């Protein structure tokens with residue numbers, strides 16, 4: 094769950110716009126776009142969110158867990174209510190049969206979760222097609238992506254960020270509006286989408302009239318205030334499918350721009366297998382965007398980002414931004430592993446851009462040539478304590494595999 098926004102600093106925004114425009118694939122749309130997505134099919138989406146949306150003429154996209162409807166799970170909307178949403182012109186996406194972590198499934202179960210949920214929605218809700226998936230928990234890897242591509246034309250994640258015309262449609266960014274996200278921050282996101290002509294996809298779950306008690310709950314009056322801001326600014330709202338139709342439909346990342354491992358969350362199929370004390374949603378000390386990685390390197394512990402397989406021969410280096418926290422001087426080792434053997438290793442703090450300094454962000458470049466890691470399949474990328482001792486908290490952000 095994400096509640097990383099309490100220390101967000103509005104003054105950073107103009108700087109971040111510049112950084113992101115240069116660093117990201119970012120072909121603007123003709124105008125800013127906003128999509129409301131509602132995940133899981135909670136009953137309060139129908140009883141609380143739908144009236145607020147209908148009162149303003151805004152269509153949304155509902156990501157439905159099909160067994161919840163089929164079997165009448167408590168707290169979820171009914172099939173009749175879902176049919177009403179369709180009749181009223183809203184979008185429907187599949188959110189799988191049972192909402193599992195798709196990265197943990199057998200090939201048969203993975204296929205069933207994707208295919209059978211889609212088939213059920215088409216037949217039960219009388220839809221000619223259901224081309225869009227919303228990924229449960231935002232959890233996916235290359236195996237999941239490959240399966241998704243067999244059945245769907247797009248999938249939406251909960252990787253925070255904004256979409257552009259050339260964003261990969263199988264990794265659409267979605268900003269999770271969890272309990273701790275203030276209305277003012279969402280207004281800023283909307284204003285930024287208008288200014289840069291990007292596509293902001295907002296993610297909501299449950300709605301309550303009183304004080305939210307779960308991270309997935311949001312106050313209905315705050316939701317209405319967000320919709321009011323959308324109306325006041327006159328920004329165009331689209332369903333997921335309508336927004337996708339305005340993109341270039343890019344299905345693979347551009348190899349010339351490198352492969353991002355971490356931006357405001359892990360991306361491009363990297364999964365968090367870290368065993369160190371860490372957080373991927375650090376909001377107080379951030380290089381760019383909304384989040385960074387907080388890492389306390391103690392007792393040989395490490396960050397571990399797992400992937401189903403990256404061909405290292407395409408890349409020349411790993412670039413990342415590091416911040417030494419309040420003390421600096423951390424001794425950290427990067428390790429590249431293919432699941433069986435080591436592909437290469439070097440110290441981060443002695444690489445170009447090191448040492449790791451207190452109080453500032455600086456860019457470190459880890460050369461794959463210097464590590465001797467010019468070929469092979471990267472499956473495990475470690476950043477590990479190299480002392481065995483007790484080192485102070487540090488931060489990492491914007492980790493990218495740089496193409497050859």
Ligand SMILES: [Zn+2]
Pocket residue numbers: 132133188192229230
């Ligand atoms: Zn969900």
